[in-house]
Each structure stands twice: as structure tokens, then as C-alpha cells.
Amino acid sequence: MKLRGITLLTLAGGVLVYLMSLGPFSSDANDELASQPALIATDTAAIGIAPESITAPLKAEPPPEIPLDPNDLSQINLGTYFGKHPGVAALQHDYGELLNDMFTRRSGTLSPQQVERFNELHIVPWNPKIAEDCEEILTPVPGTRCRDVYERPHSHDYEALSIEELRSMPAHDAAAPYYLALKTSPSISRDEVLDLMYRAAAMADKPGELLQYSTWLAASGKKGAEDLRVRYVLEKVASAMGDERSRPELIWQDIESVASKLEDPQKFLEQAESDVAARLASMNRARLEVFGLPITMRGNSDDNSTTISNQSPG
Secondary structure, X not given: OHHHHHHHHHHHHHHHHHHHXXXXXXXXXXXXXXXXXXXXXXXXXXXXXXXXXXXXXXXXXXXXXXXXXXXXXXXXXXXXXXXXXOOOEXXXXXXXXXXXXXXXXXXOOOOHHHHHHHHHHOOOOOXXXXXXXXXXXXXXXXXXXXXXXXXXXXXXXXXXXXXXXXXXXXXXXXXXXXXXXXXXXXXXXXXXXXXXXXXXXXXXXXXXHHHHHHHHHHHOOOOOHHHHHHHHHHHHHHHHOOOOOOOHHHHHHHHHHHHOOOOOXXXXXXXXXXXXXXXXXXXXXXXXXXXXXXXXXXXXXXXXXXXXXXXXXX
């Protein structure tokens, strides 16, 4: 028995010397450890060393979680919203996916503070998806058809109104021009839709629906020069009004790339910035006429530095 103990101790010492010669971060050492788990478990136990204490330095430490501001919707985590990808920040490549769902299906989860912030930014309050109503169908193709079920049957009472009823609403009503834009968009121009969207935002003094429209345009896949210019103006105005989710600087990068192929790139870029000032001025006039108050500029200093002039939007 004594001889056996000496043999195990000698063998354990030999394993340690071998491992130390390779270094704690050696890939060869890692391969050796992986190929001889039984040997390591037996010999390290004989001298009081846990096997995991040898392999621990080779394991990558998980990145620390970034603390979230409960009142900042731009920091929403995909793990808490969709219940997947824990620890992935919304500002990464899935940001567009998250925004599109937040504005369309609303199948994710917001905290009470985030719901409050969403409602501060939007004309139409948060109405989350709570279930799916599914049924089996045989035609035209056999399968399952599902319908989203929401907390409230209608996100807003105006969803059920006709176009004529919406047009009869008073001038100060913010929801009416928004729903008019949605209901008449197939039959009116994009400029007319934009006019209605900007008026709704001005009357409510809320920029959320502007960012919503920009997100829908992005989801449509249109990336022409005019499409990018329209989106840039929407997001720059939304940012100036305090919507932390807007990212006009990212669209500007695409605009610069597209503009470089135009006959007069500088003129196009200047026009985009001019359109921002013109839209803000138009919204400001509309709100002053109805309420005697200007729109509230809550954005960062770069956005607020945009001059509100008396130009007409392009």
C-alpha cells in the first residue's frame, strides 16, 4: 500500500511538471487535458488539486452585463425584449429587428418604466401582443394560420374610424392625421403621407410615429437617394424632439455613399440638412397656430443646433 501511494504521488508530480513546461495557456496542454480526463481526475485528487483548477485559466470569462437605463428605449436588450440572445445590446445588428417589432407586431416585452417611456414618445400607446390564435387550414395550402392577439382589441379608438370621420376631427387632434396617413397611403403620394405624419407629431409634440415610419421604410428595402433622404429627415427630426432610439448618423453614412455617385453630391447633402430645418419650422408653425406653443426640442446639442427657419419642406 505504501509503495502504491509513492507511485501515485510520483505520477502526479510528473503530470504537473509536464503541464508547467507547456504553460497555462498552451493549446497543447489543453489538448492533453482533454484527451486524458480520467488520468487528471485520479492523479490530481491524490495530491489535493481539483481538476477544474487546472483548466479554469483556459476558460474565457463572460463579458460583464451593461447596466440599462430603465427610461431609455435605445438600451433595450434583445434578451429581455424577445427572450433570446441574452446580453446582446439593442444597438448592435439586431436593432432594426427590434424596432420593427416594437412598431408593428409588439411581440416583445417592455418593463413598466419602458412602457411609460414608449407612451411619452408615441401618439398610439403601447398595446402588446399577448397570444396567438391559430387554426388549421386546408386551402390554398394545408398548414396553420395564426392571428396575433393583443392586450386591447384596438391600440387606439381611431383604428375603427372611417377616412371621412378622421377628416372631420378638429385641427388640434394628433391621432387623426396619423391614421389618415395609414388609411390613405395606398392612394396618396409619399409627400402627402409625410405631411400628415409630421402634422401628427407636431400636434402631439411626440416624435415616435416619425421614427416608426422611417423604420417601415427601411424594412421595405428601399435604399435610393430620395428614400435615404426622407429617412434621414424623419430620424433627425425625431432625434431633435428627444427620441433616443433614432439613429440619423447611421443613415447619413449611407447618404454620403449614395451622394458620391450623383452629379452634385454636395448640393444633395446640403438639401438633406435644409429639409430637416424646413420640417422643424413647418411643425413649429403648425403647433404655434393651434396651441400658441412651439414643439419641444429635447434632443442633443447637435440636433438642437438645427436652425428653425421659415422654409417650406422639400
